[in-house]
Amino acid sequence: MQLQPVDRVDTIDAENFQQRYYLPLKPVVIKNLANDWPAFTKWNWAYFKEIVGSKRVGLYNNVKSDAFTPINTADDYKTFGEYVDMISQGPAAWRIFLFNIFDHAPQLTQDFTWPDHLMKGFVKKYPMLFVGGATSITHMHFDIDMSHILHTQFAGRKRVLLFPFTEQHKLYRKPFEVLSLADFSNYNQNGRPDYTQFPALKLARGYEVVLEHGETLFMPAGYWHHMEYLDSGFAMSLRALQASISGKLKGAWNLFGMRNIDTLMKKTAPKWWYAYKKTSLLKAAEKELEAADFR
Numbered sequence: 007m008q009l010q011p012v013d014r015v016d017t018i019d020a021e022n023f024q025q026r027y028y029l030p031l032k033p034v035v036i037k038n039l040a041n042d043w044p045a046f047t048k049w050n051w052a053y054f055k056e057i058v059g060s061k062r063v064g065l066y067n068n069v070k071s072d073a074f075t076p077i078n079t080a081d082d083y084k085t086f087g088e089y090v091d092m093i094s095q096g097p098a099a100w101r102i103f104l105f106n107i108f109d110h111a112p113q114l115t116q117d118f119t120w121p122d123h124l125m126k127g128f129v130k131k132y133p134m135l136f137v138g139g140a141t142s143i144t145h146m147h148f149d150i151d152m153s154h155i156l157h158t159q160f161a162g163r164k165r166v167l168l169f170p171f172t173e174q175h176k177l178y179r180k181p182f183e184v185l186s187l188a189d190f191s192n193y194n195q196n197g198r199p200d201y202t203q204f205p206a207l208k209l210a211r212g213y214e215v216v217l218e219h220g221e222t223l224f225m226p227a228g229y230w231h232h233m234e235y236l237d238s239g240f241a242m243s244l245r246a247l248q249a250s251i252s253g254k255l256k257g258a259w260n261l262f263g264m265r266n267i268d269t270l271m272k273k274t275a276p277k278w279w280y281a282y283k284k285t286s287l288l289k290a291a292e293k294e295l296e297a298a299d300f301r
Contacts, residue, residue: 007167007198007199007207007208007210007211007212008209008210008211008212009167009211009212009213009214010212010213010214011213011214011215012033012034012035012168012213012214012215012223013026013027013032013033013034013035014034014035014037015034015035015036015037016036016037016038017036017037017038017039018034018036018124020123020124023124023125023224024124024125027224027226028124028125028154028224028226031170031226031227031228031229032226033168033213033215033223033224033225033226033229034223034224035215035217035221035222035223035224036221036222036224037220037221037222038220039121039156039158039222040118040158040160040220040221040222041220042119043117043118043119044116044117044118045114045117045118045160045242046160046220048117049114049117049160049161049240050161051090051094051161054086054090054107054240055086055087055090057110057111057114058086058107058110058111059085059086059087059090060085060086060087061085061086061110062083062084062085062086063083063084063085063086063089063102063105064081064082064083064102064103064105065081065082065083065084065089065100065101065102066081066100066101066102066103067081067082067099067100068099068141068142068143068145068191069081082100086102086105089102089137092139093138093139093140093238094238097139097140097141098139098140098141098142098238099139099141099142099143100138100139100142101136101137101138101139101142101143101144101235102135102136102137102138103136103144105134105135105136105137106132106133106134106135107135108133108135115133118133118158118242120244121156121244124156125154125246126246126249127154127246127247127248127249128244128245128246129153129245129246129247132245133242133243133244134242134243134245135240135241135242136157136240136241136242136243137239137240138164138233138235138238138239138240139235139238140162140235140236140237140238141234141235142234142235143191143232143233143234143235144231144232144233144234145185145186145189145190145191145232146167146177146185146186146188146190146230146231146232147184147185147186147230147231147232148171148174148184148228148229148230148231149184149228149245150184150257150260150261150264150265151245151247151257151260151261152227152228152248152253152256152257152260153227153245153246153247153248153257154224154225154226154227154245154246154247154248155223155224155225155229155243155244155245155246156222156223156224156225156243156244156245156246157217157222157223157224157225157241157242157243158220158221158222158223158241158242158243158244159217159218159219159220159221159222159223159239159241160219160220160239160240160241160242161219161237161238161239161240162219162235162236162237162238162239162240163216163217163218163219163235163236163237163239164216164217164233164234164235164236164239164241165214165215165216165217165233165234165236166214166215166216166217166223166231166232166233167190167193167212167213167214167230167231167232167233168212168213168214168215168225168229168230168231169210169211169212169213169229169230169231170211170212170226170228170229170230171227171228171229171230173210173211173212173230174230175206175287175290175291175293175294176206176207176209176210176291176294177206177207177210177230178204178206178207178287178288178291179287179290180283180284180287181282181283181286181287182264182267182268182271182283183264183268183283184260186230187204187284187287188200188203188204188207190232191234193232204291205291205295206291206292206294206295209294209295209298212230216236217241227248227253228256
């Protein structure tokens, strides 16, 4: 992989953000975007446990999906309070995915400000909280609705790998899915992923960043991302639809077309479907390798 650091700015005005990052589809970390939000100092484990500790949440482990894995199906369930107690005792490779805490505690929406000055199209009904114990992993994927994301880290540190959508075949994207077949787990400890099994990864050009408390990462629409929780922590994602009709249509197809086809095939012919997708993605990766050799 060919990685470069993500740009970091303390603050940024709308014009610079649009010209340097939004329009070119380039990620950036805005260090002080959330500093004036009440959430910056107010949101912590004790506070969340107090207001939603009794709510039952789905937990996800670090195991990558296979031919039989339904999309977004939890591996276990606990109350939010039980989960916080568990991850507070030490490394726990469990995370909470797409927990809409704001449905249960709508007063939390008063603790932050939607950054409408940077971009339009925010889906204000669906801010999302992402929570993970130290060592938990969100495997390489892109968001199915193809939205732009502002991802603010509130507790703990998180290491993030980012790649433009166009790198999909070098990342071994599984057809009709948003996931990569390659496993990037703890890639930094080994210095690199498995190039023997996935040689096209050598060609992938992307970014690497570690998010600290209060920092906001702009992830442009369609960006692949892999996240590792260095500490137990949580973050909030604010998502904005793409301005273009074509961008909105791509998201709609992924949600209502691509996903339904994949779900149906996983139910009716899982082994055949998985083999078909694996063969297709390996051919696509081989073409990338051949093109690189030709150049």
